[in-house]
Amino acid sequence: MKRFCSLVAFVAALSVGSQTFAHHATQAEFDQTKVTTIKGVMTRVMWVNPHVNWHMEVKNADGTVTDWTIVGAGPGQFRAIGLSGRDFFQIGETYSASIALARNGSSRGHIMSFLTPDGKTLQIWSGNGDDPLGR
Amino acid sequence: MAPRLIRYGATVLSAAVGALMMTSSIAAQNGGGGRAAGPAQTQNVPTPRTPDGHPDLSGAWGGAGGGGARDGSPFDEKGNLRLAGRYRKGNPVNGERDSGISQRFGPNFPLYKPQYWDKVDFMDVNGNVQDSNFHCMPAGVPRMGPPVRILQTARDVVFLYREKNQYRIIPIDGRPHDPVNSMDQTYLGDSVGHWEGDTLVVDVVGFNSETWLGWPGYFHTNKLRVIERLTRQGNTLLYQATADDPDVLLKPWAMNPRTLQLNTNPTTQIEDPPCIESDSANLTTKERG
Amino acid sequence: MRLTAATVAIVVVLAIPVMMEAQQGRGSTSGSAPQTSSRTPELKTVLHNAADALGMLRTEREADLIATVRYWGTGTMMMAGQVFKVTNYAGSVNFHVPGMRIDITRTAPDGMSQRAVEVVSDKFAWNETQPGINPTPAAGIANARLLQIWMLPQGVVKAATAAGAAANVAAAGGVTTLTFPIASIGATLKATIDDKNFIREVEARMGTSVITTTYSDYGDWNGADYLSDVMFPRHIVQKRDGATVLDLTISKTNTYNPYVVMPVPENVEKAGSTAQAASR
Numbered sequence: 001m002k003r004f005c006s007l008v009a010f011v012a013a014l015s016v017g018s019q020t021f022a023h024h025a026t027q028a029e030f031d032q033t034k035v036t037t038i039k040g041v042m043t044r045v046m047w048v049n050p051h052v053n054w055h056m057e058v059k060n061a062d063g064t065v066t067d068w069t070i071v072g073a074g075p076g077q078f079r080a081i082g083l084s085g086r087d088f089f090q091i092g093e094t095y096s097a098s099i100a101l102a103r104n105g106s107s108r109g110h111i112m113s114f115l116t117p118d119g120k121t122l123q124i125w126s127g128n129g130d131d132p133l134g135r
Numbered sequence: 136m137a138p139r140l141i142r143y144g145a146t147v148l149s150a151a152v153g154a155l156m157m158t159s160s161i162a163a164q165n166g167g168g169g170r171a172a173g174p175a176q177t178q179n180v181p182t183p184r185t186p187d188g189h190p191d192l193s194g195a196w197g198g199a200g201g202g203g204a205r206d207g208s209p210f211d212e213k214g215n216l217r218l219a220g221r222y223r224k225g226n227p228v229n230g231e232r233d234s235g236i237s238q239r240f241g242p243n244f245p246l247y248k249p250q251y252w253d254k255v256d257f258m259d260v261n262g263n264v265q266d267s268n269f270h271c272m273p274a275g276v277p278r279m280g281p282p283v284r285i286l287q288t289a290r291d292v293v294f295l296y297r298e299k300n301q302y303r304i305i306p307i308d309g310r311p312h313d314p315v316n317s318m319d320q321t322y323l324g325d326s327v328g329h330w331e332g333d334t335l336v337v338d339v340v341g342f343n344s345e346t347w348l349g350w351p352g353y354f355h356t357n358k359l360r361v362i363e364r365l366t367r368q369g370n371t372l373l374y375q376a377t378a379d380d381p382d383v384l385l386k387p388w389a390m391n392p393r394t395l396q397l398n399t400n401p402t403t404q405i406e407d408p409p410c411i412e413s414d415s416a417n418l419t420t421k422e423r424g
Numbered sequence: 425m426r427l428t429a430a431t432v433a434i435v436v437v438l439a440i441p442v443m444m445e446a447q448q449g450r451g452s453t454s455g456s457a458p459q460t461s462s463r464t465p466e467l468k469t470v471l472h473n474a475a476d477a478l479g480m481l482r483t484e485r486e487a488d489l490i491a492t493v494r495y496w497g498t499g500t501m502m503m504a505g506q507v508f509k510v511t512n513y514a515g516s517v518n519f520h521v522p523g524m525r526i527d528i529t530r531t532a533p534d535g536m537s538q539r540a541v542e543v544v545s546d547k548f549a550w551n552e553t554q555p556g557i558n559p560t561p562a563a564g565i566a567n568a569r570l571l572q573i574w575m576l577p578q579g580v581v582k583a584a585t586a587a588g589a590a591a592n593v594a595a596a597g598g599v600t601t602l603t604f605p606i607a608s609i610g611a612t613l614k615a616t617i618d619d620k621n622f623i624r625e626v627e628a629r630m631g632t633s634v635i636t637t638t639y640s641d642y643g644d645w646n647g648a649d650y651l652s653d654v655m656f657p658r659h660i661v662q663k664r665d666g667a668t669v670l671d672l673t674i675s676k677t678n679t680y681n682p683y684v685v686m687p688v689p690e691n692v693e694k695a696g697s698t699a700q701a702a703s704r
Contacts, residue, residue, distance in 0.1 A: 023268070023269055024424055025418055025423040027422040028263050028422045046411070048410075049407060049411070050412070053413065081209050083216065103417075104419050120215050121216070121217075122215070125220065125227055221484055223481075223486065229653075233489070236652065237483060239492075239682070241491050242520040244685055247685070250556070260680075260682075351681075385687060419649075422651065
């Protein structure tokens with residue numbers, strides 16, 4: 001049976017004082033105003049708390065290879081809408097990822113959207129900027 | 136090709152309160168979804184009791200109903216996923232900044248002694264480094280809030296928590312603190328319980344000083360003592376905690392009480408351990424929410 | 425949309441920073457209620473837009489979630505006809521209580537340095553030698569200190585909102601005037617709001633005094649590593665009965681609802697009740 005459920009990828013404060021909040025410092029690590037698209041091979045998916053992370057091997061224009069780490073929300077949030085690592089993320093396949101870059105210049109980003117090998121768009125984190133992968 | 140949705144079977148240790156804050160009040164506003172209703176009947180329900188006459192606190196508490204169909208399915212007919220986050224003006228930066236402001240709103244603040252005001256401020260502003268819970272350590276008592284599942288026997292209650300899959304086994308036969316355990320320094324302290332009428336009173340000492348009373352930098356010492364009060368009325372559980380740390384607080388801090396409904400359809404899982412921290416080294420600014 | 429053939433496509437998109445939005449007065453473009461006439465704006469709209477410009481409205485429900493604020497600056501102040509150089513001015517406000525603690529370090533014309541810590545908490549006022557230390561009651565001055573809370577930009581919005589139907593709004597030449605009483609302290613305030621919804625001036629009448637504060641250069645002064653989108657003026661000038669009493673340049677703020685408390689000390693509470701008894 002399909003579950004219809006809306007996802008709150010990041011906690012929005014609904015009332016004060018009595019609710020349980022998840023804690024984030026996404027802003028401290030990533031700059032949402034700097035969005036990049038990378039394309040590469042999925043090498044590892046870690047479906048762990050506090051953040052799911054994907055690892056992609058990206059071939060640069062000069063022929064070198066960079067390992068990128070892409071960070072997202074926790075598994076609980078994805079599980080709630082039925083997004084499973086096993087369905088959408090296949091090791092060895094090629095994905096494009098639109099990511100907000102790490103502030104410290106490392107090869108890390110926060111996921112905004114994925115384009116899967118079979119052409120599906122997974123828009124995971126809505127932002128203010130244009131999504132280069134489109135829909 | 137329609138996307139397959141994976142269903143996760145209910146487990147015994149199923150949690151209700153997820154990081155999505157899908158409380159029963161939200162479910163009520165959203166009108167529920169395509170699932171069987173979780174919240175139990177609340178009107179005119181007798182309080183279940185154990186053979187010795189005390190209220191039976193056993194059950195899954197909070198988070199019943201899950202999220203409703205607010206925007207419909209996140210998958211479109213072609214199988215694309217579009218998640219609409221509930222941020223002010225649709226911007227997750229706003230979402231996080233608003234969360235930071237909201238979590239410090241009070242108005243019920245613990246009253247620290249003046250000589251510690253600067254320390255609270257430092258802990259809060261530098262929480263990305265100073266908050267051990269943010270780096271996968273337990274939140275401790277009372278910060279982790281009420282349990283999501285309680286199992287009660289004649290002699291003990293077992294509190295099970297969603298966060299980091301933790302538990303506390305608490306004797307409820309009125310015994311005093313163990314002299315050795317109560318002088319230990321642990322994340323969850325040493326707990327003993329006794330009944331005051333229909334209220335279970337849990338007395339907790341023996342804490343380390345690694346945890347905070349709350350997210351906004353509310354540090355404490357290992358002299359912390361916490362009193363938790365749990366009262367079941369029908370299918371409602373009232374939870375209230377008071378933290379006393381005379382070294383740093385002007386007076387005990389009575390935290391806001393929580394009201395939880397019995398969840399008869401707990402399907403959300405406990406948070407899977409372990410918590411693997413990988414962001415610490417890359418946090419550049421002090422923003423947090 | 426097809427991807428380019430390159431194995432790595434770097435597209436850097438600069439989204440409009442939220443701060444820029446605020447400085448451009450995003451409040452004025454928010455979904456506000458239609459005006460009843462082209463000249464008189466609705467009070468509710470004016471309050472909403474002023475609150476939004478200041479970054480007070482948070483979460484999807486756009487509720488005022490500003491509880492506390494701290495700000496630090498330097499400048500000059502005038503007391504008893506003399507000009508003092510202020511080397512440290514630290515304001516801490518808790519709008520819930522309502523309470524305020526102002527910690528001033530200043531140099532007198534004769535070169536003597538002094539520190540004054542002035543506190544108000546609900547109906548009680550007292551002075552300290554350091555924040556929270558050595559309280560001495562300051563009878564009769566609570567209302568004057570409370571007024572300072574409600575003259576701050578965020579305070580104006582809160583007090584005007586609390587005034588309900590007693591608040592009035594008028595508009596002329598791109599400037600909106602908001603007038604409201606604060607009955608609890610016997611004051612009437614008139615705030616001037618510019619075309620970007622920022623409060624530029626507040627004139628307060630209490631007793632026989634007229635206190636005017638002007639605000640300019642609004643921004644997020646928390647620091648680039650701690651932005652909150654709450655706006656605060658960088659320049660504050662206060663006049664009393666026409667004479668400048670304070671000229672302050674703000675160097676830093678903490679607008680993330682910082683920890684601010686002002687528990688009433690026992691001796692102050694006792695003195696307060698004594699003063700009430702004596703006045704009967």
